[in-house]
Amino acid sequence: MKSTVTGKNVTxxxxxxxxxxxxxxxxxxxxxxxxxxxxxxxxxxxxxRNAMLPTVVSRMEEYYGYTFTLDSSLVSERLTGMISR
Incomplete structure (x- = not known):
C-alpha cells in the first residue's frame, strides 16, 4: 500500500x-x-480462534441483528470455528 500524499509504502x-x-x-x-x-x-x-463465548455471542448479535441469552455457566467457555451465514 502506498500513500500518494506522503509517498510512504507499507507491506x-x-x-x-x-x-x-x-x-x-x-x-x-x-x-x-x-x-x-x-x-x-x-x-x-x-x-x-479460541474466542470467549460471550465474544462469539456478541458478534452473532451484531451480525444477525438478534439478541441471544447466554447461560452464565458458559461465560468462561472458548470456541474455535466458523459460523456461516
Missing amino acids: LVPEQKATLIYATGDINVTSVDYNDNPLAWKSRRLMF
Missing part, C-alpha cells in the same frame, strides 16, 4: 491491517484481532 503481513489517515496521508499499521472479523461482511461467515 502488510497476515493478521495486520492498514488505515489511511485521509487528512494527512499517513498510513497506520496495526495487528488484527482474529476474532474481530473485519471481513465478515465479505466472506459472509464469522470465524473465531
Whole structure:
C-alpha cells in the first residue's frame, strides 16, 4: 500500500491491517484481532480462534441483528470455528 500524499509504502503481513489517515496521508499499521472479523461482511461467515463465548455471542448479535441469552455457566467457555451465514 502506498500513500500518494506522503509517498510512504507499507507491506502488510497476515493478521495486520492498514488505515489511511485521509487528512494527512499517513498510513497506520496495526495487528488484527482474529476474532474481530473485519471481513465478515465479505466472506459472509464469522470465524473465531479460541474466542470467549460471550465474544462469539456478541458478534452473532451484531451480525444477525438478534439478541441471544447466554447461560452464565458458559461465560468462561472458548470456541474455535466458523459460523456461516
